[in-house]
Amino acid sequence: MELAFAAPLGLVIGSFLNVVTYRVPRGESIVSPGSRCPGCGEAIRPFDNVPVLSWVLLRGRCRGCGARISPRYPLVELVTGAVFAAVVLADGLNARLALELPFAAMLIAVAGIDLEHRIVPNRILLPVALWGVGAAAVVRTSALPELLAAGAGAFAFLLIAALIHPRGMGMGDVKLAGVMGLYLGVSVIPALFLGFLSGSVVGVAMLARDGSAGRKKGVPFAPFLALGGIAALIAGPSLIHLYTHNFL
Numbered sequence: 001m002e003l004a005f006a007a008p009l010g011l012v013i014g015s016f017l018n019v020v021t022y023r024v025p026r027g028e029s030i031v032s033p034g035s036r037c038p039g040c041g042e043a044i045r046p047f048d049n050v051p052v053l054s055w056v057l058l059r060g061r062c063r064g065c066g067a068r069i070s071p072r073y074p075l076v077e078l079v080t081g082a083v084f085a086a087v088v089l090a091d092g093l094n095a096r097l098a099l100e101l102p103f104a105a106m107l108i109a110v111a112g113i114d115l116e117h118r119i120v121p122n123r124i125l126l127p128v129a130l131w132g133v134g135a136a137a138v139v140r141t142s143a144l145p146e147l148l149a150a151g152a153g154a155f156a157f158l159l160i161a162a163l164i165h166p167r168g169m170g171m172g173d174v175k176l177a178g179v180m181g182l183y184l185g186v187s188v189i190p191a192l193f194l195g196f197l198s199g200s201v202v203g204v205a206m207l208a209r210d211g212s213a214g215r216k217k218g219v220p221f222a223p224f225l226a227l228g229g230i231a232a233l234i235a236g237p238s239l240i241h242l243y244t245h246n247f248l
């Protein structure tokens with residue numbers, strides 16, 4: 001029942017996130033016009049816009065001109081479907097999903113945009129931050145002080161890290177960490193920990209592979225923060241429980 005709701009919703013939202021990821025960094029509207037083939041500019045018919053399925057049936061090509069459609073589009077749809085399913089399985093069908101699902105969707109979009117453009121757009125962070133505070137005031141009223149404190153704390157922590165190590169992080173990452181705190185509360189601690197850990201591992205691996213060229217290019221950090229955020233969203237309370245039980 002939960003899966004039957006969450007997975008298809010995730011696929012459809014994933015399709016929307018592809019639009020967001022493509023258009024927001026280019027300053028385009030996310031509502032109109034409808035999806036078009038990047039090759040021939042032909043409007044994509046609803047029948048050819050079914051998440052994952054259309055891409056597979058059309059073998060990753062536009063029906064009109066045969067231009068290749070990147071596998072990244074069905075991949076984002078599949079990832080969003082899987083993440084939505086995992087979130088709903090972890091927390092059940094309840095009002096908190098009004099916070100958790102938009103938060104997960106935002107992390108996926110921001111990761112994709114940062115990978116391609118090396119930016120974390122305010123046009124995404126700001127509305128998601130406002131939604132987080134507004135919706136939390138309704139569905140997580142008693143947790144609101146914790147969420148606001150975690151948002152401020154995570155923002156301050158990354159700001160200090162960015163000032164000490166300016167090459168590794170931008171203000172976009174700092175603001176993203178603040179928004180993560182607003183949604184995760186105290187679970188933002190394992191989220192940031194996982195983000196720094198995975199980012200360091202990949203950063204060191206890329207440095208080993210590419211040498212100084214890799215250092216110049218830098219590694220976008222938001223995808224790792226997003227990874228930590230999604231892990232904490234799904235397993236945050238149990239991660240904290242594990243830690244306090246074993247180390248405190």
Ligand SMILES: [Zn+2]
Pocket residue numbers: 037038039040041042062063064065066067
């Ligand atoms: Zn085309």
